[in-house]
Amino acid sequence: MSNKKVDVAIVGAGLTGLTLAFYLEKAGKSVALIEKSDRVGGVINTIEEDGFVYEQGPNTGVIGSEGxxxxxxxxxxxxxxxxxxxxxxxxxxxKGGKWVAIPNGLLKAIKTPLFSLKDKFRILGEPWRKKGTNPDESLADMVKRRMGQSYLDYAVDPFVSGIYAGDPIQLITRFAMPKLYRLEQDYGSFIKGAIKKKKEPKTALQKRVSREVFSAKGGLGKLIEGLENNISDEAFYCSSKNLSVQPQESGYNLQFSTFEEKKINIEADKVITTFGGEGLASVLPFIEKDWMKSLANTVYAKVVQVVVGYNKWNGRELKAFGGLVPSKENRDILGILFPSALFKSRCPEGGAVLSIFVGGMKKPKMIEKTEEEIKAIVMKEISDTLYCSDTPDLLRIHKYEKAIPQYDISTKDRLAAIDNIEQKYAGLYLAGNIKDGIGMADRVQQAWLLAKELTNN
Incomplete structure (x- = not known):
């Protein structure tokens, strides 16, 4: 058996785990990064194939945090x-089978066919509307109460499909959209809150949080490579299996084996898990069953991602980020992103790469369809909405049974369980997208702040 002693053991080498390891080593801490897959990066993976560069997983992030x-x-x-x-x-x-640009100014907002005339007038009264009193109010109820049904149907619903692959009726605002929730609670209004927040003093770093969309040159996989290359080789333990963590009088003991059946024993002062769901129970067998049940009850959206590439694009001009599909439209897809329109060198000159998402919380059974059935659905949507019936030069289907955790009413119990576990077991931290948000900026922010905390302790 191979034995090792480290300051911090991190379970999971996705974006959260890699960022943690990077900053902890930067601060002089010794780290073990344990990953069950044979590669790091989690769901982030950039693939180059036949002249196309595409993402298997998230397509973009947002410059939405200091981290x-x-x-x-x-x-x-x-x-x-x-x-x-x-x-x-x-x-x-x-809307009505036609793509409509989201308005980005007052005049366009007045003219847009997305929202009803009643709700356009209703928004003028938003700053004076009473704030909600139900801490567990759904996102759907909050938006209807403050902005009207059409804003829910043609702004928030498709946005939630694009971010969470979720249902605004099920998502709880204070968990799923905490910044929006705080605008109403702290300032009484979305509009008043947004105006006042802009006037608040900011650090130099906070001023650079732009909410701009980003990728990495060459794809998001280059971000993973950048992190991996700046972490010591001896920190990595990929293709690990049968991991079990046990508390000791001082710190924790971790035992697992590699794909070569080599037994590894690691002593760590602190342990951080960066994944969620049912898998935590086997890794942390000493945790109380009631608390572990709350973590295992995390609801995940099931998503199918279809990447379609054309050497020559003959459809509608793709001068946009992409398009989202409201539930009211009764289509079979959640949305289409246009990566080749956003970033250079993603396809042959004159061609296109599309990333299409299917399923989500409202149509979970889509993941059960065969690849031929999914291909037929996607090609019909491309033909109907982007006016291209050509046979693609590339088509790849990726299914994710547990794509995105849903911050629904069960989140309350999940967060309480995490707090209880961390309070009872000093030096054990449960991180990852089961708390603090699901976006790339959220993952990095969580890891950056936690690395600071661990460095100072």
Whole structure:
């Protein structure tokens, strides 16, 4: 058996785990990064194939936290972040079978066919509407109460499909959209809150949180490579299996085996898990069953991602970020992103790469369809909405049974269980997208802050 002693053991080498390891080593801590897969990066994976560059997993992130700004600064020379072409800034919403650009100014908001005349007038009264009193109010109820049904149907519903693959009726605002919730609770209004927040003093780092969309030059896999290359080789334990963590008088003992059946024993002062769901029970067998049940009850959206590439694009001009599909439209897809319109060198000259998402919380059984059935659905949607019936030169289907955790009413019990576990077992931290948000900026922010906390303790 191989024995090792480290300051911190991290279970899971996705974006959260890699960022943690990077900053902990940077602060002089010794780290063991344990990953069950044979590669690092989790769901983030950029693939180059037949002249196409596409993402298997998230297609973009948002410069939405101080942590992600700092990370790109610290990885300078190892990874270069890129933002979309300015001519592709439009975001489309499907209404009546036609794509409509989301309005980005007052005049366009008045003219847009997305929202009813009643709700356009209703929004004028939003700053004076009473704030909600139900802490567990759903996102759907909050939006209807403050902005009206059409805003829910043609703004929030497709947005939630694009981010969570979720259902705004099920998502709880204070968990799923905490910043939106706090605008109402702290300022009494979305509009008043947004105006006041802009006037609040900010640090130099906070001023650079732009909410801009980003990728990395060459794809998001380059961000993973940049992190991996700046973490010591001896920190990595990929293809691990049968991991079990046990508390000791001081710190924790971790035992697992590698694909070569080599037994590994690690002593760590602190342990951080970066994944969720049922898998935690086998890794942390000493945790109380009631608490572990709350973690295992996390609801996940089932999503199918279909990547379609054309050497020559003959459909509608793709000068946009992509298009989202509201539930009211009764289509079979959640939305279509246009990666080749956003970033350079993603396809042959004159061609296109599309990333289409199917399933989600409202149509979970889509994942059970055969690849031929999914292909037929996707090709029909491309033909109907983007006016291209050509046979694609590339088509790849990726299924994710547990794509995105849903911050629904069960989140309350999950967060309480995490707090109870961390309070009872000093030095054990449960991180990852089961708390603190699901976006790439959220993952990096969580890891960045936790690394600071561990460094100072």
């Amino acid at each position: 992600i700004v700092q990370l790109f600064d610290d990885l300078k020379g190892s990874c270069e972040h890129v933002t979309p072409n300015t001519e592709s800034e439009e975001r489309w919403i499907l």
